[in-house]
Amino acid sequence: MLQLSSVYKVFNEGTADEKVSLQHINLTVEAGDFVTIIGSNGAGKSTLMNIISGVLFPDEGEVMIGGKKVTTLPEYKRSKMIGRVFQDPMAGTAPSMTIEENLAMAYARNRKRSLRNGLTKANRTFFKEALSSLHLGLEDRFKAKVGLLSGGERQALSLLMASFTKPDLLLLDEHTAALDPSRAALITSLTKEIVHANGLTTLMVTHNMQQAIDLGNRLIMMDKGQIIVEVKEEEKKTLTVEGLLQLFQRIKGEQLVNDRAILS
Amino acid sequence: MYAILSAMDLGVIFAMMAIGVYVSFRILDFPDLTVDGSFVTGGAVTTMMIVGGFNPFLATLAGLFAGFIAGCLTGILHTKGKINPLLSGILMMTALYSINLKIMDQSATVSVANEETILTSIRNAWEALGLDDLLNSFFTMLGFGDDLPETWSVLFVIGALALMMKGLCDWFLRTEIGLALRATGDNKRMISSLSANTDWLTILGLGLSNAFVALSGAIFAQYNVTADIGMGIGMIIVGLASVIIGEALFGTKSIARTTLAVFLGAIVYRIMITFALKIDIFDPGDLKLITAVIVIGALVIPKVVDRQKEKVRKTKRRKAAIAALQRKDDDVASTKLGL
Numbered sequence: 001m002l003q004l005s006s007v008y009k010v011f012n013e014g015t016a017d018e019k020v021s022l023q024h025i026n027l028t029v030e031a032g033d034f035v036t037i038i039g040s041n042g043a044g045k046s047t048l049m050n051i052i053s054g055v056l057f058p059d060e061g062e063v064m065i066g067g068k069k070v071t072t073l074p075e076y077k078r079s080k081m082i083g084r085v086f087q088d089p090m091a092g093t094a095p096s097m098t099i100e101e102n103l104a105m106a107y108a109r110n111r112k113r114s115l116r117n118g119l120t121k122a123n124r125t126f127f128k129e130a131l132s133s134l135h136l137g138l139e140d141r142f143k144a145k146v147g148l149l150s151g152g153e154r155q156a157l158s159l160l161m162a163s164f165t166k167p168d169l170l171l172l173d174e175h176t177a178a179l180d181p182s183r184a185a186l187i188t189s190l191t192k193e194i195v196h197a198n199g200l201t202t203l204m205v206t207h208n209m210q211q212a213i214d215l216g217n218r219l220i221m222m223d224k225g226q227i228i229v230e231v232k233e234e235e236k237k238t239l240t241v242e243g244l245l246q247l248f249q250r251i252k253g254e255q256l257v258n259d260r261a262i263l264s
Numbered sequence: 265m266y267a268i269l270s271a272m273d274l275g276v277i278f279a280m281m282a283i284g285v286y287v288s289f290r291i292l293d294f295p296d297l298t299v300d301g302s303f304v305t306g307g308a309v310t311t312m313m314i315v316g317g318f319n320p321f322l323a324t325l326a327g328l329f330a331g332f333i334a335g336c337l338t339g340i341l342h343t344k345g346k347i348n349p350l351l352s353g354i355l356m357m358t359a360l361y362s363i364n365l366k367i368m369d370q371s372a373t374v375s376v377a378n379e380e381t382i383l384t385s386i387r388n389a390w391e392a393l394g395l396d397d398l399l400n401s402f403f404t405m406l407g408f409g410d411d412l413p414e415t416w417s418v419l420f421v422i423g424a425l426a427l428m429m430k431g432l433c434d435w436f437l438r439t440e441i442g443l444a445l446r447a448t449g450d451n452k453r454m455i456s457s458l459s460a461n462t463d464w465l466t467i468l469g470l471g472l473s474n475a476f477v478a479l480s481g482a483i484f485a486q487y488n489v490t491a492d493i494g495m496g497i498g499m500i501i502v503g504l505a506s507v508i509i510g511e512a513l514f515g516t517k518s519i520a521r522t523t524l525a526v527f528l529g530a531i532v533y534r535i536m537i538t539f540a541l542k543i544d545i546f547d548p549g550d551l552k553l554i555t556a557v558i559v560i561g562a563l564v565i566p567k568v569v570d571r572q573k574e575k576v577r578k579t580k581r582r583k584a585a586i587a588a589l590q591r592k593d594d595d596v597a598s599t600k601l602g603l
Contacts, residue, residue, distance in 0.1 A: 094450040108443070
């Protein structure tokens, strides 16, 4: 479904701030895979997401989605195939528009927008049904402006908007990191449910090792712009946080001082 | 009475401009100064075509279209040229001054005094209906007999046209493209992750906004029987004043409600100005100054009021908290005494 071959990205090239963010990354994701991505700050996780979604273009290498070369396809064209949830709960929804209008915009994702009414009766019924799958009672607040919702509710709505058109690829960029623990747990379980129900090919960046182990069928760990650990389906089932840390230490030969703090 | 009615005539003409400003300023969150130029462009194209013998309705439509193009160019400057929104508008406004002079054949005014304009056609059709007599006799009955306007046609027919344009705007903002346009002003990052081309939407939105403005300019020039190269100066502020006054007085609950508020805001603004100019201390030349003061007031006063309210609320809450604490102390004291 997704194929990255030798993707290389450098920022501020030729200056004192030069930083190689991705060092010739190769990654193949099959249809139906749910890959969790972990790594410390500056490992290149977000850059990877931005290159897959088309916000950034790689300096070298190629990106293929569904067998089609999309390396330099702009974001607005590529996002017909890609659903995305951002870390910031404010980023994925339009605050001054209503819940139904937000859903209508997401619904129009994979077709050409026209002068058709964005909110027909049939659409509304479908939206209500989809909303009720979140179990948050949002279907009763259909005409409320999204700016009035809490961060958790907005993130749940973003998740629905990113996924309910069944995109080829779902990108989750630390989408539970900005929420309090109970809300984060809710979004995590919704994620599991939605990805499973629709069989979506998913990439999820997270800072939380336990979450990375619990979700998905594959796990990759990034460090300094490289994929340093790849754990496949069978192996992943028996993986623990301790095991993951040991794996990292063995490969890098360095102490994970910072990452221990995240476990707590 | 007469003064109020002519203020309302102007109000409905400017209402279309105000709705245009609403689209750029509020929907797209783009303070677009092209307005000062495109208002004149609309008037210039229309009057020149009328003088050239074209059908006045066709000429007005052409004026609207010229405004659309001007707005699109501002959008292109901003999105493709990566020029800051305010600067793109200022650049376009400045360029339009020369372009407008070119359209007007290098003369500062174009008169349509002896031509058929849409307003003369409307007036003729209106008078054939005999509605003026009806309305006049009604107002004579109410005691306004010696203070009646020449025609009611502008208020009713142009008012209806302005409401129709408002309806068109409401409809458009509910379509799939319209929703994406609104999201472009609200959360650009989100809507481009939902496969909308925000550059194209910004260009389209500014085009539509300036089409409304130019239509308003085209009708204003016919109402005044002259297009004047300077008639657009300060127009953006007039538009903003109408938007802000309308929103404050009539609410912003939904899009249709807000555009109605802007429509009414334009009329209220005109009436306010008429009264202000009636006060002897003001000269007609003070018009722009008064407008600027109104806008500044409308922008600043609500914030000051809010801050004041917040202050009062906080003091109240603190007092209540202190009182509650004291009561607790008293309770504790009395229980101790009881022991």
